[in-house]
Structure formats: structure tokens, C-alpha cells
Amino acid sequence: MIPCKPTGRRLALLFSFFIVFVIKVSAADIAAGKALFMSKCASCHNVLKEGTGPALKGLEERHKWADHNELLKWINNPAAYIAGDSYTQGLLAEYKSMMTGFADVTLKDVDDLVTYINGEVANKAKAPVADPNAGTDTKKSNQNAVIFGVI
Numbered sequence: 001m002i003p004c005k006p007t008g009r010r011l012a013l014l015f016s017f018f019i020v021f022v023i024k025v026s027a028a029d030i031a032a033g034k035a036l037f038m039s040k041c042a043s044c045h046n047v048l049k050e051g052t053g054p055a056l057k058g059l060e061e062r063h064k065w066a067d068h069n070e071l072l073k074w075i076n077n078p079a080a081y082i083a084g085d086s087y088t089q090g091l092l093a094e095y096k097s098m099m100t101g102f103a104d105v106t107l108k109d110v111d112d113l114v115t116y117i118n119g120e121v122a123n124k125a126k127a128p129v130a131d132p133n134a135g136t137d138t139k140k141s142n143q144n145a146v147i148f149g150v151i
Contacts, residue, residue: 026115033116036109040102047120053095056117063087068110075110077101 037045044052064070064087074081074088078099082088092098 029112029115030119032109033112033114033119036105036113037116040105041113044097044099047117048124052097053099054091057121059117060114068107068114071114072105072107072110074099075101075105076103 037047041056045054045056047056049055059071060066065074078088078101082092082098
């Protein structure tokens with residue numbers, strides 16, 4: 001008798017529940033992040049393109065934004081944050097516009113926003129790229145015409 005089998009099953013079951021929970025939480029985080037992005041950010045920012053403000057793709061690789069507490073300070077009160085920060089002063093000089101502060105945004109909101117942004121970037125990377133040569137293969141087209149002509 002080997003007592004490891006029931007333990008192995010329990011661990012597998014526990015692991016399965018963990019995976020399902022993580023997937024559901026991530027989906028909820030993305031949905032919450034999208035809602036927040038659309039209501040507070042989309043008027044000035046785009047995930048992939050520059051607008052009134054910078055594109056948000058790769059924001060965690062810029063400045064101190066990998067630390068979501070720093071990002072939260074910026075979002076909550078840009079005017080106070082910019083006073084002592086040369087990076088955000090550069091953003092103001094480049095875009096000629098001060099970001100609107102959102103004092104009601106929480107750290108959880110910032111985490112959700114970043115999850116949404118990173119998800120959008122990943123989805124764009126997975127999207128199929130249109131083939132500029134699609135539809136120009138006349139040899140293939142002629143073969144199909146012969147096949148349909150025989151039928």
C-alpha cells in the first residue's frame with residue numbers, strides 16, 4: 001500500500017483549483033482595468049500609439065513605473081509629483097499638457113490598469129500580420145480553376 005497516491009490526487013486537485021482561481025482573477029483584473037482605462041485614461045492615452053499623452057505600451061520599463069506605488073503617486077497627484085521629478089517634467093515639456101490627477105485611484109486600480117495594458121500589448125503581438133503577398137499567387141489560382149473546371 002502506497003499512501004502517496006491519495007496525497008498526489010489531493011495536490012493535483014488543489015493545483016487545479018489554484019489555476020482556475022488565477023485565471024478567473026486575471027480575467028476580472030483585465031476587465032476592471034479596461035473599465036478604468038476607458039473611463040479615466042482613454043481620452044488622452046492609447047495603449048499602442050501616442051496621443052495627447054504617451055502610449056502606455058511598456059510603461060513598466062520606463063522611469064520608476066515598475067513600482068506601482070510610484071505610478072499611483074503620479075496618477076493621484078501629477079502636479080505634486082512633477083515638482084521633484086525630472087522624468088515627468090520631460091513628459092510635460094514633450095506633450096505640453098499636464099496629466100489630470102485622479103485622487104480616487106487605488107493601488108489595486110493601478111495593478112488592474114497595468115494588467116489590462118500588458119494584456120492589450122500581448123494580444124497585439126499575437127494578432128496575425130496581414131501578408132502583403134496574399135492573393136497574388138496566380139499559379140495557385142490557376143490550379144484551383146483547373147480543378148473546378150474538371151468537376
